[in-house]
Amino acid sequence: MSGFRELWDQLAPIGRDPVSGGYLRYAWEPAELACREWFRAQADARDMAVEEDGNGNLVAWRGTGDGPAVLTGSHFDSVPHGGAYDGPLGIVSAFLALDRLPERPGTRIGVAAFAEEEGARFGVPCLGSRLLAGVLDPERAAALTDRSGSTLADALGGRPAGRTDLLDRVGCFVELHVEQGRALDVSVGVGSAIWPHGRWRFDFAGEGNHAGTTRMADRRDPMLTYAYTVLAANKEARLRGAHATVGRVVVEPNATNAVPSLVRGWLDARAAEAATLDAMVEAIRKRAVERATRDGTEVTLTDESVSPEVAFDGGLVERLAGVLGAPVLPTGAGHDAGVLSAYVPTAMLFVRNPTGVSHAPAEHATDADCEAGVEALARVLRELA
Amino acid sequence: MSGFRELWDQLAPIGRDPVSGGYLRYAWEPAELACREWFRAQADARDMAVEEDGNGNLVAWRGTGDGPAVLTGSHFDSVPHGGAYDGPLGIVSAFLALDRLPERPGTRIGVAAFAEEEGARFGVPCLGSRLLAGVLDPERAAALTDRSGSTLADALGGRPAGRTDLLDRVGCFVELHVEQGRALDVSVGVGSAIWPHGRWRFDFAGEGNHAGTTRMADRRDPMLTYAYTVLAANKEARLRGAHATVGRVVVEPNATNAVPSLVRGWLDARAAEAATLDAMVEAIRKRAVERATRDGTEVTLTDESVSPEVAFDGGLVERLAGVLGAPVLPTGAGHDAGVLSAYVPTAMLFVRNPTGVSHAPAEHATDADCEAGVEALARVLRELA
Numbered sequence: 001m002s003g004f005r006e007l008w009d010q011l012a013p014i015g016r017d018p019v020s021g022g023y024l025r026y027a028w029e030p031a032e033l034a035c036r037e038w039f040r041a042q043a044d045a046r047d048m049a050v051e052e053d054g055n056g057n058l059v060a061w062r063g064t065g066d067g068p069a070v071l072t073g074s075h076f077d078s079v080p081h082g083g084a085y086d087g088p089l090g091i092v093s094a095f096l097a098l099d100r101l102p103e104r105p106g107t108r109i110g111v112a113a114f115a116e117e118e119g120a121r122f123g124v125p126c127l128g129s130r131l132l133a134g135v136l137d138p139e140r141a142a143a144l145t146d147r148s149g150s151t152l153a154d155a156l157g158g159r160p161a162g163r164t165d166l167l168d169r170v171g172c173f174v175e176l177h178v179e180q181g182r183a184l185d186v187s188v189g190v191g192s193a194i195w196p197h198g199r200w201r202f203d204f205a206g207e208g209n210h211a212g213t214t215r216m217a218d219r220r221d222p223m224l225t226y227a228y229t230v231l232a233a234n235k236e237a238r239l240r241g242a243h244a245t246v247g248r249v250v251v252e253p254n255a256t257n258a259v260p261s262l263v264r265g266w267l268d269a270r271a272a273e274a275a276t277l278d279a280m281v282e283a284i285r286k287r288a289v290e291r292a293t294r295d296g297t298e299v300t301l302t303d304e305s306v307s308p309e310v311a312f313d314g315g316l317v318e319r320l321a322g323v324l325g326a327p328v329l330p331t332g333a334g335h336d337a338g339v340l341s342a343y344v345p346t347a348m349l350f351v352r353n354p355t356g357v358s359h360a361p362a363e364h365a366t367d368a369d370c371e372a373g374v375e376a377l378a379r380v381l382r383e384l385a
Numbered sequence: 386m387s388g389f390r391e392l393w394d395q396l397a398p399i400g401r402d403p404v405s406g407g408y409l410r411y412a413w414e415p416a417e418l419a420c421r422e423w424f425r426a427q428a429d430a431r432d433m434a435v436e437e438d439g440n441g442n443l444v445a446w447r448g449t450g451d452g453p454a455v456l457t458g459s460h461f462d463s464v465p466h467g468g469a470y471d472g473p474l475g476i477v478s479a480f481l482a483l484d485r486l487p488e489r490p491g492t493r494i495g496v497a498a499f500a501e502e503e504g505a506r507f508g509v510p511c512l513g514s515r516l517l518a519g520v521l522d523p524e525r526a527a528a529l530t531d532r533s534g535s536t537l538a539d540a541l542g543g544r545p546a547g548r549t550d551l552l553d554r555v556g557c558f559v560e561l562h563v564e565q566g567r568a569l570d571v572s573v574g575v576g577s578a579i580w581p582h583g584r585w586r587f588d589f590a591g592e593g594n595h596a597g598t599t600r601m602a603d604r605r606d607p608m609l610t611y612a613y614t615v616l617a618a619n620k621e622a623r624l625r626g627a628h629a630t631v632g633r634v635v636v637e638p639n640a641t642n643a644v645p646s647l648v649r650g651w652l653d654a655r656a657a658e659a660a661t662l663d664a665m666v667e668a669i670r671k672r673a674v675e676r677a678t679r680d681g682t683e684v685t686l687t688d689e690s691v692s693p694e695v696a697f698d699g700g701l702v703e704r705l706a707g708v709l710g711a712p713v714l715p716t717g718a719g720h721d722a723g724v725l726s727a728y729v730p731t732a733m734l735f736v737r738n739p740t741g742v743s744h745a746p747a748e749h750a751t752d753a754d755c756e757a758g759v760e761a762l763a764r765v766l767r768e769l770a
Contacts, residue, residue: 020637020638022593022638079638079640079642079643080638080639080640080643081593081637081638081646082638082640082643118640118642119641119642120640123641125642179598180595180597180598180599181595181598181599181600182603195597197597199641199642207742207745207747208407208466208742208744208745208746208747209741209742209743209744209745210565210566210717210718210742210743210744210745211628211630211632211653211655211744212565212580212582212628212653212655212716212717212718212719213564213565213566213628213716213717213718213741213743214565214566214628214741214743215566215628216619216622216623216628216629217623218567218741221619221630223615223630223631223632223634224615224616224619226612226615227611227612227613227615227616228612228616230608230609230611230612231609231612231613231616234601234606234609237601238601238602243596243597243598243599243600243601244601245596245606245608245642245643245644246608247596247608247636247638247639247640247641247642247643247644247645248636248639248640248641249608249634249636249639251632251633251634252405252466253407253464253465253466253467253632253744253745254465254632254633254634255464255465255467255503255505255632255633255744256504256508256584256632256633256651256653257464257503257504257510257584257630257632257653257719257744258464258465258467258630258632258744258745259630259632259744259745260632261466261745266641268596268597268641268642270596270597331597331598332595332597332598333595333597333598334597334642356594356598356599356603357592357593357594357595358594358595358598358599359593359594359595359596359638359640359642359643359644360592360593360594360595360638360643360644360646361593362592362593
């Protein structure tokens with residue numbers, strides 16, 4: 001029986017950037033494909049059959065039987081220069097939990113590796129689970145493009161399958177994940193809910209011009225409207241105890257000596273209540289539009305993905321918290337569990353994050369807490385399967 | 386004798402982006418190399434010998450003699466998605482002006498194509514003329530890298546030559562250029578001065594983190610410090626009647642759902658007086674540092690290139706304005722003429738820009754004004770050679 005560190009070290013070098021120490025595991029690119037190879041080898045070693053669902057998701061199955069299966073697992077892909085734990089911890093822990101769990105006749109347990117959870121390649125987070133659940137049109141998804149112009153259909157080798165019968169065979173889903181704030185002061189907690197959240201793209205259009213010769217009064221500089229909107233988003237989030245981030249920006253032509261013609265910024269916004277989220281995004285939009293009038297620029301706002309609040313299955317959450325004697329906590333982070341919870345009873349286990357850092361190279365969990373996570377997941381699977 | 390349009394149309398398709406309509410002519414990349422081929426063909430057609438100076442600059446010479454030569458010309462390279470006129474107009478006009486000028490024994494006229502005037506590839510504007518003038522260390526220049534990690538030495542096929550005897554053979558330099566503001570209400574003007582100007586790089590360092598789960602109060606978000614600094618630069622420039630632009634930004638990791646760890650922004654700043662420029666940059670720096678304290682981020686400021694005020698040769702400016710009956714005007718834009726003016730008597734001719742747009746696809750000058758520019762340059766060369 002492997003310990004956590006032994007299995008963890010096998011994945012550690014894959015896709016790690018030697019400079020930042022963070023991970024570059026974009027869905028279906030070489031590093032993420034290498035993780036999938038590792039997944040297949042782990043399944044083989046445990047005599048588990050691997051099912052591909054036609055949407056890029058993999059499930060390794062143990063056991064037979066007609067009854068509803070228990071599904072666990074997470075994802076391999078990372079944000080650019082993300083941490084090691086976000087995603088892979090749930091897959092490694094799932095295999096290790098099965099190792100600690102004697103097989104019982106008539107029960108089926110699946111370990112899932114979902115595709116493109118972060119949305120870092122094609123821009124839609126939880127892409128694999130959304131397709132599997134049938135909430136994303138396969139035709140529309142096939143045409144999604146990455147930064148180099150390749151489509152999802154190119155990556156998948158065809159149009160995604162969309163909803164299959166896979167979820168019909170599943171009785172419940174439990175995803176183990178590293179906690180992404182500092183809300184846990186014990187090794188393991190049980191997730192209760194995911195804040196409503198989404199991504200909005202702001203296109204600020206102005207007039208490209210010479211930085212040296214264009215009088216300030218003659219400019220229509222979209223960088224000013226962008227900058228004002230970044231600060232407005234921060235203020236509006238603080239006023240409401242919500243979260244707003246502008247972490248990605250693309251500028252045209254992005255030249256030192258040119259007033260930009262276009263600045264495109266992505267707003268990530270989250271709040272405990274949907275009404276708060278809606279009011280916050282509207283307030284940011286309004287301030288952006290007001291500033292644009294001053295700057296002579298134009299603002300277009302596009303919803304790229306909006307996820308309503310997810311409350312995990314109340315009965316399941318209570319049962320797991322009872323079995324584990326663990327605290328219950330919500331999270332601001334989106335997960336495949338949030339997508340699947342609308343279709344099967346779903347819960348999450350969180351492993352303590354001592355610094356709260358996530359989506360960054362410094363993301364960390366102690367080996368002892370990760371071992372406790374494996375043990376907790378094994379107890380949960382024993383309880384449910 | 387070719388008209389302006391005939392010659393102009395030969396260059397027009399080279400390096401033009403079909404979507405933006407702007408030009409992508411980075412120094413020593415295929416489009417700019419194609420322009421150099423065109424230059425050699427034009428020289429050949431006029432029996433002019435082409436001299437390469439070992440710094441990437443080309444000069445096509447007409448005539449023989451030991452006396453000091455008259456040099457004219459400009460550059461082919463563009464800012465990303467820049468306009469057609471900025472640079473190439475001066476080279477096309479030079480060949481056409483020579484066509485209108487009978488050769489006189491004992492006089493030498495050179496048409497120059499300077500390398501990397503915009504600094505769009507290696508980050509140092511007027512790279513070719515700075516090397517030629519000996520104000521940029523060839524060793525240091527050789528190691529400059531472009532965005533893909535190639536060095537100038539790679540592009541040049543070796544270390545640049547630095548100062549040669551070329552300028553010793555030149556008696557005066559006149560660069561014709563499209564005007565880049567709306568300061569001209571006749572076809573052609575004579576340049577008097579270039580504002581002091583420069584590029585400063587701001588590195589804003591914070592802590593990469595998860596956009597969904599990191600409380601606003603726990604963040605060290607460098608995008609906020611960047612945004613504040615963009616707005617501060619705009620205000621400080623307006624207060625002083627100066628120019629400040631942040632047109633280029635690079636973000637790490639540049640992911641929608643991650644608080645950035647680093648935001649790097651380039652400030653382009655210009656003013657009529659050096660004291661104003663210095664005070665403005667210092668005021669912007671001070672406000673950035675103050676804001677960084679609030680944001681828990683760190684600011685580092687690096688001078689990437691600073692050019693002092695250039696006053697063109699007073700006698701030459703007066704003489705050209707008299708010959709042409711043309712108005713005299715300063716400019717906020719840097720030029721190779723600004724670099725060379727410290728070594729040889731130098732002046733500029735500006736061709737009217739009806740909209741003032743420059744460094745953008747919409748940059749324009751009418752054919753009639755361009756013809757007037759050719760005629761003016763021919764008269765100036767006749768006067769000086």
